[in-house]
Each structure stands twice: as structure tokens, then as C-alpha cells.
Amino acid sequence: MKISIIGDGGWGTTIALLLYKKGYNITQWGVFPDYVKFLQRKRENPRFLPGIKIPKKIRLTSNMDEAIEDARLVVLAAPSQHMRVVLKEIRACRPKAQTGFISVSKGIENKSLMRMSEVVHQVLGPVQLAVLSGPTISYEVVRRMPTTVVAASHNKDFSKLVQKVFFTDRFRVYTSEDVAGVELGGSLKNVIAISAGMVDGMGFEANTKAGLLARGLAEITRLGMKMGARQHTFYGISGLGDLVTTCISEHGRNRWFGEQIGRGKKAKIVLKKTDMVVEGFATSKSAYELSKKHKVEMPIVRQVHSVLHKNKNPKKAMHELMTRKPKAE
């Protein structure tokens, strides 16, 4: 079975390796021909997954026709704000009707406020589609740390196929039908992770971070339910689980980004200095707009948004969160 991975970042590369080891025929696509040529020669992805060897049998290409042709499954691992452009390129290659798509990107498009699966359907029409999301730090998955994820699809047979394709003794896949819940949890948690990083940067510790996490999950859940997602999903692996990983791991890039902000650095300067896409930066805008649109109180999202986009002092933001008037939980 041919499976194509669209995107050559850390997570795309990790998935390519995982599925390759399970015996699938893997093609990985990257947008920049020069970087793809470099990967073909170097057989390592130093920018996003340093130190991990990429076997020669994983085909690397920047030609979308080559990637899409005869693929039974296409894994979409492009950054969320570039997903639409990439999908248009896929559409131009006329994928076969039986091609199934799996989105693994975590974000909400700024302009349309759409989830990735909505963007996929808008561009590609009613294709077979699942989203795969969970606490999956790439650097841990490639080293076979036990990991759990959720594969969600409105099509039960398809989520079961995805479960079967990805499942290993160290990569446990649960199925779900709550596509919106899985996508919103995976996207919105990055905003809370930035606040958790800010707490680290200011020198606060576990009590503070845990309180933020609990209150953050509560506000994400409130918004998600208004948008048609199931409450249960936010408290599972793709919600709470992913939130926890991103907030505690050294390798969590949204947490790391927040830490720099908490130390007093400016968002734009920090972003310029990294190759990584900090999804939470764009998502904080979408989340803030969604909270206004759906009239949901989201104090943490509001403060993160003010710090990142309105130059608010992070210490002031934290102080305001802690000193809101006493209330019931």
C-alpha cells in the first residue's frame, strides 16, 4: 500500500518513519525543492528531527503528482496556515476517488476560522477523511516512547483503517467520531501551552501551571461545545493528553515560545529566530476571534492574545488572571 506524507517537518518525517517500519511504501513530499534534494542526499532532517536516519526506501520528492499518484492514503502534515495552498496543489493533481486523507496538522485558519478538516472538504470535496491527533512529541515517537493518539472520522470504517495502519505496540490508536472535538482540542491547546510557557519564563512552578491548565481546558471545552464538539473529547487523549504533553515537555515548541515571552522577549523576534512553526501564535488569533463570535468567556486566551498581539506585559496578564474576583468553579 502506498502512503504519501505531505510535509517534511518533524511530525511528517516521524510519521513517514513509523509507517515505513510497518512495511508500507512511503513517499514524502516537501515544498522546497532545494531542501528536498538536501534530504535525499543527507538522509537526515537536521532542521526538524536531528540525529534520526531516514532510510533510502522512503522516497522524497517535491513533485506533487509523484506524491499523489496511486497513493491509497495521503497524510496532510503541512502547517495549518499553509494547508489551503497545499490542498489546491493536491486538487490540481486530481487524486483518485478512493484516496483517503488524514490530517495531522493542529491549527485553525486565521481568515476563515475553519478547522483543517473543513478546509480539506472545502477544497477537495467529500473525500474520505480522518484527523489524527494526540500527545505526540516527534522526538519521543521516533525513539519508541509509548504514545497514544486518536483517529477521528465521521466514517467509522475509515477511522478503523487508520487505526490499523498506524497501530504499533508503542503507538496506541483510539478511534472517535468527534472530528470537531479532536481538531479543536489539538489546536486550542497550543494557546494554553503558550500561557504555560509564560509561567515557566516568569519562574513560577507546578501549582501555577496546573491551575492554568485546568482553567485553560475548561475554557477550551466551553468554546468547543458551542461549536458542536463533544465535552468528553476534550478530557481525553487528544484534548487533556495533548495539552499536558505540550505544557510539560522541553520539546514542546509552543511552551518553549511562551517561555521566551515570559522572560520578556518580543514575539516577533523569537519567531524570527526559529525554523519551527509555532502554531499557537496564529491559533491565538483564531481562538480570540472564535471566543468573540461564539460569545464564550476565555480569560486565558484573551490574555495570551493581548500579550502576543497587543504588546501587553506578560506579568500584568498573569496578575490579572490570578486576581479576578473570587467565584465558584
Place this chain on the structure above:
Amino acid sequence: MKISIIGDGGWGTTIALLLYKKGYNITQWGVFPDYVKFLQRKRENPRFLPGIKIPKKIRLTSNMDEAIEDARLVVLAAPSQHMRVVLKEIRACRPKAQTGFISVSKGIENKSLMRMSEVVHQVLGPVQLAVLSGPTISYEVVRRMPTTVVAASHNKDFSKLVQKVFFTDRFRVYTSEDVAGVELGGSLKNVIAISAGMVDGMGFEANTKAGLLARGLAEITRLGMKMGARQHTFYGISGLGDLVTTCISEHGRNRWFGEQIGRGKKAKIVLKKTDMVVEGFATSKSAYELSKKHKVEMPIVRQVHSVLHKNKNPKKAMHELMTRKPKAE
């Protein structure tokens, strides 16, 4: 207002300091006269809260009559398996009818499978009672790290009083009426924290821990709801929040205990070497019994119980958790 703290462990001492700084008249009681005398002289609690000064105006005593007399509030901070004995001693001192009690102990009595508030009412009758629980690593609270907690009582006026008494700009108190939920979350999370520590001890990382945490909270919640608690509470500060802190903090003693077990040490030997009460050790027994009694599937609790009390190999337990048959979340 006189407030008495029953217990001279780390958390009892932290609460004494917190309330003292708010201007209350504080008496702290300890069970061992010799240790209390030592504290009176040393004005520091080196065993449980090293490096933190205890002001002279905090009265230290091992005489329960002295502690109870004229106290408006009595904070119960004894280890859960000793709570009943301590309460009988309090009863013998005939506290006044207007005395209110606040339980801050996290555990479930092994023999009766009762929560602390149930034990309090059984021994003291229908007294004013609240429970206070949340992500509260003592060593962080004494250093004024921003902390959030929940005060739960069936009596709304009393939980509001507790909120007012404890609230500071760095110690944010929410109220709740779900006494069972707050107590069960705070108690059962210690068993999950032991499993999280085992993961650390085996060298696994954030993905693994986050997955365990999410699945652990799900099984705790299932049990809690069968026992009459509200789902919402488990996803709040006293459930999820406390679970996260205990699982990530270096100072979380249940996590620390699990880490030793994950490294291959035997439970009894580890327990002998520490002065700390590892509440999760006893709670794992109660939780296991409760899961059988209420017919709730709790795979993580079952594995922790087998490792701690039936000598099961922790690596085998972890492997079994990861390789259960694929399912829906």
C-alpha cells in the same frame, strides 16, 4: 479569629503560615510531643518543610484541648489513615457547636472505604464541614507561587467563609458544592501519580505520561460518577489540576515514590526510607476495592495495585496497558 491546624506535616505547616500571614490567631497541633517541643525550639520544620521559618506567634502544641478550645475553624491535616483516631481525640475535647472543620487530607480509609468528610461526620456528627483541595505543592505555596484551590461544602455559607479566610493574591480559592468529587479527585489522583512516576523511572517521557494522565483521569471520573460525584469536578482544579501537579512536580511525593518503583525498587523498602506519608500507597488499595465494589473498569489502578501489593513487574504492567486491544476512546 482563632484557627487551629491539626497536623504538623508539610501541608499543615504551610497552611499555618498562610493563615498567620493573613492575621489570624494560629495554633498548630502535632501528635508527637517530642517533635512539637523540637519545633517550638527550632522554629523550623526540617523534616517536612526545610528552610522555612515558623514565626513565634504560631502556637505549637501536642495538647488537643489547647488546640480545640475556642477555635472558630479547625483544619484537619492528618494523614488519611490516621484521621479517625485524631477525630476521636478531638471529639473527646468536646468542640463547641459553632466550630467549623476543614479537611485538607487526601485519601480514602482502607477499612471502611470512606472519604475523609464521611469519617468526620461519622465521628463528630453533623458539624460545619468543608474540604479544601487542589494543586498545592507545599514548597511552592510557602514561596508564594500562584496557586488555585477549591473549597467544597454542602453548606454554601461555610464554603464562602473558607474562601474568604484562605484567599490571597497568590492563593486563589474557588467554591464548590461537590464534596464527593473534590475528595475523590484529590485522593485517586495519587494512584495515577504513582503510575506517572513509574513511567519516569522506566525512562519514558512526556507522550507516555500524558496518555496515562488522560486515561487515568477518565477512569477516576468513571468511578467518581458511580459514587455520586459530578463529572465537571474531575476536570477542574481539584481533579485534573491536582493530577497534573502531582505528576510533573519534582516535589510530588507520590510521583517520586512511583519513580523508585519504576526503577525496580520494592515498595516496602522505599516507604521505610522516607518520613513522608505516601498517600497513594494506601489509596491504591481503597481504589482497587472501590473499582470492584462499583464494577468500574480501572486498568491503571489495577496495574498499580498489582505492582505495589502483588509484586508484579512494573515493565510488564506498562506493557499490558499499552497493548490492550485497539478500541474507541
